[in-house]
Amino acid sequence: xxxxxxxxxxxxxxxxxxxxxxxxxxxxxxxxxxxxxxxxxxxxxxxxxxxxxxxxxxxxxxxxxxxxxxxxxxxxxxxxxxxxxxxxxxxxxxxxxxxxxxxxxxxxxxxxxxxxxxxxxxxxxxxxxxxxxxxxxxxxxxxxxxxxxxxxxxxxxxxxxxxxxxxxxxxxxxxxxxxxxxxxxxxxxxxxxxxxxxxxxxxxxxxxxxxxxxxxxxxxxxxxxxxxxxxxxxxxxxxxxxxxxxxxxxxxxxxxxxxxxxxxxxxxxxxxxxxxxxxxxxxxxxxxxxxxxxxxxxxxxxxxxxxxxxx
Numbered sequence: 001x002x003x004x005x006x007x008x009x010x011x012x013x014x015x016x017x018x019x020x021x022x023x024x025x026x027x028x029x030x031x032x033x034x035x036x037x038x039x040x041x042x043x044x045x046x047x048x049x050x051x052x053x054x055x056x057x058x059x060x061x062x063x064x065x066x067x068x069x070x071x072x073x074x075x076x077x078x079x080x081x082x083x084x085x086x087x088x089x090x091x092x093x094x095x096x097x098x099x100x101x102x103x104x105x106x107x108x109x110x111x112x113x114x115x116x117x118x119x120x121x122x123x124x125x126x127x128x129x130x131x132x133x134x135x136x137x138x139x140x141x142x143x144x145x146x147x148x149x150x151x152x153x154x155x156x157x158x159x160x161x162x163x164x165x166x167x168x169x170x171x172x173x174x175x176x177x178x179x180x181x182x183x184x185x186x187x188x189x190x191x192x193x194x195x196x197x198x199x200x201x202x203x204x205x206x207x208x209x210x211x212x213x214x215x216x217x218x219x220x221x222x223x224x225x226x227x228x229x230x231x232x233x234x235x236x237x238x239x240x241x242x243x244x245x246x247x248x249x250x251x252x253x254x255x256x257x258x259x260x261x262x263x264x265x266x267x268x269x270x271x272x273x274x275x276x277x278x279x280x281x282x283x284x285x286x287x288x289x290x291x292x293x294x295x296x297x298x299x300x301x302x303x304x305x306x307x308x309x310x311x
């Protein structure tokens with residue numbers, strides 16, 4: 001870090017946030033606070049049910065535990081600070097905190113991409129190769145896939161952040177955003193950022209697009225095999241599991257691709273903030289709802305856990 005220090009004349013960043021109107025800010029504060037509480041509580045409930053319910057000790061639920069834990073981390077890197085900005089008079093963040101937030105929020109976002117890809121592959125094996133499922137997706141494989149998801153993302157995020165932070169920041173320090181995210185911080189650098197943007201783009205393709213392709217291929221194969229099924233109930237069960245996954249994927253990927261894989265034009269900045277709300281606040285809250293409400297196993301386990309408590 002020694003040689004980088006000379007570039008930093010900016011010691012803190014100022015957030016413009018989502019709105020400058022105090023009334024709107026107050027409404028947004030309560031909405032996001034509610035989302036945050038639901039997100040953390042919902043994901044903790046899912047993790048707990050999966051841990052205590054013997055029926056849910058399968059690869060799909062192992063990955064779902066990862067996803068729930070990840071969503072708690074992801075939403076916690078951004079939302080608490082965003083909430084304090086909405087009600088506090090100081091809307092600033094020190095440079096070091098901004099760098100930390102940028103690193104973790106990008107890491108967790110990337111892990112989510114890779115995990116959703118792994119989960120699609122898991123569904124593909126379960127539905128298209130049911131007899132080999134337990135052999136292909138054994139415990140070792142699952143742990144390895146999860147470890148790769150986490151480690152590859154932490155490393156990729158490190159590369160992107162080191163590059164972003166080694167640029168000179170010499171004056172402008174107002175972020176048109178509600179948390180520190182690479183695209184919005186890059187805009188404040190006092191130099192040509194095209195090389196860094198190129199690197200971000202390449203990593204986005206690797207981390208975002210490859211899992212996305214895996215998801216599309218997996219679900220295309222699943223759809224074909226489901227259409228060949230003779231029993232209507234089997235078809236319905238397979239489709240309902242996949243429907244919940246696809247809802248999450250569409251929400252998360254649609255918004256993340258829009259944010260990271262588009263050119264940095266002046267007109268799209270305000271839109272970018274609204275989109276970021278989706279993948280930082282809304283998706284982590286919806287994941288537990290989508291996965292549990294559309295899922296008979298989780299619903300059954302939840303019912304059993306509640307009736308156990310009552311007796």
